[in-house]
Amino acid sequence: MESQRVTQTSTILTTKKRRLLTHEGRWGLLLVSPYLIHFIVFVVGPLIASLYFSFSQYDMLNPPNWAGLENYEKLFNEPLFYKSLWNTLYFAILFVPTQAFLALLLAVALNQKLKALKLYRMAHFIPVISSWTVVMYVVDAIFNPRFGMANNFLIKLGLEPQRWLNDEQLVIPLLVLVAVWKGVGYMMVIYLAGLQNVPNELYEAAEIDGAGTIKKFKSITLPLISPTTFLVIVLSTITTFQAFEQIYVMTGGAADITEAGGPNDASLVLMLYLYREGFSFLHMGYASAIAWILFIILFLLTLLQLWGQKKWVHYN
Amino acid sequence: MKQHKSFSILLSIILVMVIFIAGCSSNSSTTDNESSNENDTSNSEEEQVTINLGFYSGGESDEKMQELIDGFMEKHPEIKVTTQSAPYGQFFQKLDTQIAAGEAPDIWLSDGVLVMKYAERGAVKDLTEWVNRDLNKEEYYGLEFNEDTNGKYWGVPQGIQIGALYYNKDLFDQAGVDYPNEDWTWEDLKEVAAKLTIDASDKKPGDEGFNSDNIKQFGLTFFSITEGWFPVLKSYGGGILNDSLNKSIINSDENKQALEWMVDGMSRGIITDPADLKSFQSSMAVFPSGSAAMRIGIYARVLAANEAGLNYDVTVLPKGPDGERFSPVIANSWVINDSTSDKKAKAAWEWIKYWATEDEVQKEWAALGEAVPVKKSVANSEVFLNASDKPENREAFLESFDFAGTLDTNAVWSEWVAKFNEHAQRAFLKESTIDEALENADKDIQEIVDEFYKE
Numbered sequence: 001m002e003s004q005r006v007t008q009t010s011t012i013l014t015t016k017k018r019r020l021l022t023h024e025g026r027w028g029l030l031l032v033s034p035y036l037i038h039f040i041v042f043v044v045g046p047l048i049a050s051l052y053f054s055f056s057q058y059d060m061l062n063p064p065n066w067a068g069l070e071n072y073e074k075l076f077n078e079p080l081f082y083k084s085l086w087n088t089l090y091f092a093i094l095f096v097p098t099q100a101f102l103a104l105l106l107a108v109a110l111n112q113k114l115k116a117l118k119l120y121r122m123a124h125f126i127p128v129i130s131s132w133t134v135v136m137y138v139v140d141a142i143f144n145p146r147f148g149m150a151n152n153f154l155i156k157l158g159l160e161p162q163r164w165l166n167d168e169q170l171v172i173p174l175l176v177l178v179a180v181w182k183g184v185g186y187m188m189v190i191y192l193a194g195l196q197n198v199p200n201e202l203y204e205a206a207e208i209d210g211a212g213t214i215k216k217f218k219s220i221t222l223p224l225i226s227p228t229t230f231l232v233i234v235l236s237t238i239t240t241f242q243a244f245e246q247i248y249v250m251t252g253g254a255a256d257i258t259e260a261g262g263p264n265d266a267s268l269v270l271m272l273y274l275y276r277e278g279f280s281f282l283h284m285g286y287a288s289a290i291a292w293i294l295f296i297i298l299f300l301l302t303l304l305q306l307w308g309q310k311k312w313v314h315y316n
Numbered sequence: 317m318k319q320h321k322s323f324s325i326l327l328s329i330i331l332v333m334v335i336f337i338a339g340c341s342s343n344s345s346t347t348d349n350e351s352s353n354e355n356d357t358s359n360s361e362e363e364q365v366t367i368n369l370g371f372y373s374g375g376e377s378d379e380k381m382q383e384l385i386d387g388f389m390e391k392h393p394e395i396k397v398t399t400q401s402a403p404y405g406q407f408f409q410k411l412d413t414q415i416a417a418g419e420a421p422d423i424w425l426s427d428g429v430l431v432m433k434y435a436e437r438g439a440v441k442d443l444t445e446w447v448n449r450d451l452n453k454e455e456y457y458g459l460e461f462n463e464d465t466n467g468k469y470w471g472v473p474q475g476i477q478i479g480a481l482y483y484n485k486d487l488f489d490q491a492g493v494d495y496p497n498e499d500w501t502w503e504d505l506k507e508v509a510a511k512l513t514i515d516a517s518d519k520k521p522g523d524e525g526f527n528s529d530n531i532k533q534f535g536l537t538f539f540s541i542t543e544g545w546f547p548v549l550k551s552y553g554g555g556i557l558n559d560s561l562n563k564s565i566i567n568s569d570e571n572k573q574a575l576e577w578m579v580d581g582m583s584r585g586i587i588t589d590p591a592d593l594k595s596f597q598s599s600m601a602v603f604p605s606g607s608a609a610m611r612i613g614i615y616a617r618v619l620a621a622n623e624a625g626l627n628y629d630v631t632v633l634p635k636g637p638d639g640e641r642f643s644p645v646i647a648n649s650w651v652i653n654d655s656t657s658d659k660k661a662k663a664a665w666e667w668i669k670y671w672a673t674e675d676e677v678q679k680e681w682a683a684l685g686e687a688v689p690v691k692k693s694v695a696n697s698e699v700f701l702n703a704s705d706k707p708e709n710r711e712a713f714l715e716s717f718d719f720a721g722t723l724d725t726n727a728v729w730s731e732w733v734a735k736f737n738e739h740a741q742r743a744f745l746k747e748s749t750i751d752e753a754l755e756n757a758d759k760d761i762q763e764i765v766d767e768f769y770k771e
Contacts, residue, residue: 061437075689146595157546164456166594256540258734263590264742281731282433 054288064285077144081290083265084273085297087172091269092240094176100232103184104225107191108217121192124185132182132249139178139250165250168266175267179246183239187232194228195221226313234305241298244271270294330728365663366396367656370421386625388670395663415439415653422656423664425474428646431462431724435470435640436727436768440651444468451604451672456690458647461722463486465560471649472668475687477614478720479547479644480630480712481505482621487512487533487609496610500634502548502577505610509535512609521584530587535586537608539599541733542644544612545740546723549574550644552638556736556761562769566736566758573637575743575750582744590741605750615688615713617693622685622705630707632716643716644723648687688713728768735760 021029029036054071058064075081110121127135142149143164151161165171202220211219222229247253251267253260257280261268270290278287371381378401385397400421402410407429414420415434426434434440447469453459458473483496491512498506510521514533519526531760539542549555554571557564581587588608593599596607603611604624611617612633621628635641650671652664671690678694681687685705689695701710723729737756743753 059437060412061434061439140597144595145591163591166591252594258730258737262748264738276734279412280730280734282412282437 009104034300050291051290054292056285058288059099059286060280060284061282067285071286072293075289075293076201080268080273084261084268084270087265087267088241088243088269088271090172091176091243093235094173095179095240096233096236098176099184099187100229101235102180103187103191104229104231106184106188107195107219110188111192111195119120121189124188127182128185130182132245133254135178135182135246137271143174166263168263171251171263171267173239175247175250178250179240182246183236190232190235191225191228194225199223223314227315230305230309230313235301237301237305238298241294241301242271242273243269244261247272255260344448357766359465359771360478364394364396365659366398367423367660367663368398368421368666369664369667370407370411370424372404372427373401374403377686380680380684384671384680387677388667391670392663392666395666397667418655420653420655422660423650423652423667426471426649428461428473428477428648429723429729431471431647431651432464432725433729434651435464435468438504439654440470441656441661442468442617443470443472443611443665444654450669450709455692457688457692457717458645458690458696461645461647462649463769471651472504472649472672473647473649473690474671475648475681476690477542477616477646477648478600478688478713478716479543479612479614479633480706480716481610481633482617482628482630483610483615484603484606485627485629487606491609495629496631498632500631502551502634502636503632505536506577506581506586509581510584511535513584513586521586526585528583531585532590532607534588534602534608536581536610536612537588537593537599537602538612539588539590539593541736542614542646543617545574545578547556547612547633547644548578550642550721551633551640552577553636553638553640555724556652556732557726557765561724562724562765564758564762564765566761567754571754572750575754579743579746579750583746589744614644616686618705618707619685621707626706628707629709630712631693631709632712641719643720645685645717646723652677666708673697701726704741726765726768728764730762732764735764 053064055066055068056064057067057070106124110124114120131253141149143151145151145161145163145166146166150164154161162170164174200222202224203216206220207218245265247269248260251260251262253272257276262274262278271294274287274290274294277283277290350753352625369385373381381401382399385399389395389397397432404427408427411420411424426440431440435442444467447453447459450635451459451472456473458476459469462469462471462473462475464470481496481500485495488495489624493508493511496508512533512535513521513531515527516530516532517525517527518532521528523717538548546556549571552570552574554568554574555565578587588602593602594607596602600620602608603613603617604620604626606624606626613630618630634645638643650664650668652661652668656664673691675691675694678689678691679697679699682689682694682700683703685703694700695714703710739748739753739757739760742748743750748756
């Protein structure tokens with residue numbers, strides 16, 4: 001039986017050179033074909049199409065016209081593009097470290113043996129599953145400049161009321177605050193999984209050697225969960241660059257698309273800019289160019305992170 | 317042999333999956349027009365023509381539309397109508413991609429401000445010949461609002477929105493002020509509005525310690541182009557584009573005067589500024605919630621005001637300094653897909669005729685209270701004028717047709733409106749001067765218009 005199989009595989013190996021695909025290869029291809037078809041039709045196709053559109057004038061209602069580098073030229077001369085790029089980066093700079101840090105803090109706290117632990121974990125996960133529209137109502141109850149609790153509180157303390165989301169300086173930090181509140185539960189769960197993979201023996205050994213809580217955290221926990229931290233940072237970076245719905249809803253885009261990204265374009269991020277140009281103004285070619293620039297930026301950022309990980313991420 | 321068999325089983329499973337996936341993608345269109353399959357078969361048998369009709373809607377109007385379509389099919393057994401509808405935002409977002417994919421409905425309901433967007437990009441049919449042949453133009457409101465600068469008709473109105481001045485009678489009574497009348501100028505309005513403005517500590521403008529940053533009740537609320545700055549600019553003699561809709565005329569003294577009127581009102585707390593509006597769930601909510609004594613509003617706003625149970629009425633919009641008046645119009649219209657076959661286009665035109673000419677259809681639709689009826693005879697009849705709901709003075713909407721005009725709508729309307737809003741808001745919030753705002757808006761809008769019309 002055993003030897004039979006060995007001879008079978010060896011004959012396959014010899015015929016491999018002659019045929020393009022082995023029997024097993026065909027099977028393999030067949031088994032992945034549903035995904036492959038999906039991938040080619042719905043991912044590769046649109047990708048190529050959008051690359052073509054980015055070099056043409058395309059209003060969706062008429063066939064695209066080849067325009068060469070015109071869209072990219074316009075893009076690099078457009079102050080609004082740089083402003084939205086900066087807004088996106090600003091958002092990321094505030095969001096990524098804050099969320100990672102808070103998620104870790106929460107995960108460590110909820111990795112203890114506390115009473116009603118499941119309840120705490122669940123409580124932190126509720127914002128994750130709520131829709132942005134619902135979140136917007138909660139945020140409005142707090143930060144509405146006229147009726148909100150935040151301003152009532154400030155007034156009671158004898159301080160100046162703020163315009164919150166209508167304030168050019170405050171809008172991005174405030175959006176980040178809400179995004180962290182909504183997203184931290186998800187990252188916390190990832191961290192919890194990471195924490196639970198740290199072998200207990202290491203802590204026990206360290207205790208015998210007389211290490212304190214902080215020392216244990218610094219020398220055991222942090223290095224061992226560094227792959228998780230890496231994952232969290234890459235994931236949050238990608239989320240910020242794709243942030244759309246939150247800003248769209250919270251800055252009033254649902255009522256009027258031209259309002260989204262306000263006040264005075266202070267929260268206009270790349271995705272919103274892309275959406276507005278493409279779907280409201282029918283500059284699909286230009287919007288495709290923005291999309292490709294966005295892709296290149298994200299690609300470079302991820303490469304940078306992958307390169308950087310060698311310095312601080314430890315895989316066993 | 318055995319392996320072969322399992323291989324072919326797997327192959328058929330995958331085939332089924334592929335068909336399923338393919339089915340999913342076309343699924344959305346079959347749910348849109350549930351009866352399309354059945355129509356296709358009957359189509360070949362009886363020389364029937366099937367048209368797909370798209371419209372944006374909400375619950376109640378959806379039902380009524382279906383009723384009217386059923387009535388149409390009874391009258392025209394040779395035409396089958398399948399429908400697709402969605403809420404406003406989704407409808408137009410989907411429509412653009414549908415047109416791109418050649419899958420758009422044969423006929424659809426277009427927002428009045430978007431007709432030219434489709435017309436000038438060649439997405440809808442020129443209806444001039446048919447309009448001239450089949451419709452007596454004298455009988456309708458709003459046909460001229462779908463006419464382009466070359467006199468071509470691109471759509472036939474489904475319902476008309478026209479602006480008027482709404483006022484809350486209770487708030488006027490409380491302040492002991494006379495209701496607005498037809499002789500008012502914008503200056504008169506502001507004077508009265510000041511008397512109706514109340515800050516958080518119940519002080520009025522002019523009282524000592526009045527805080528214009530914390531207003532409880534505004535004299536006037538306005539926002540957006542339609543229900544705000546455009547009618548004011550126009551009645552001051554200004555405007556955005558020239559008659560051929562390809563040159564900006566923004567940087568003018570008239571516009572400056574009008575903007576000064578607005579900015580002054582806003583800085584005194586009498587008129588809602590963009591920051592004030594943000595503190596409401598929606599800009600439209602200010603008047604129905606009783607937080608403003610007056611508003612500039614189109615006809616459809618009676619729905620929200622009635623729902624809120626306001627004691628209110630309407631009158632024509634005030635005059636400018638030279639006695640000029642202007643009322644903004646949006647003629648939501650039926651348009652026919654340019655790439656549809658002649659046969660289907662003809663059937664679609666039958667629907668338009670049915671909609672516009674049949675009194676019964678017009679009355680049924682008018683009863684929903686969403687728009688001023690297109691047919692003058694119906695608009696001037698009891699059905700519209702003496703509807704049981706408020707406002708009492710519905711004639712005001714009809715009188716406004718004497719000085720009505722479109723919003724300078726051209727192919728790039730949404731784009732230039734966004735630019736103007738941006739600059740105007742800066743002036744409204746005193747982040748820039750009025751001169752700067754007009755100058756920049758003029759430059760940016762000319763650029764947008766040039767880009768589209770350069771060829």
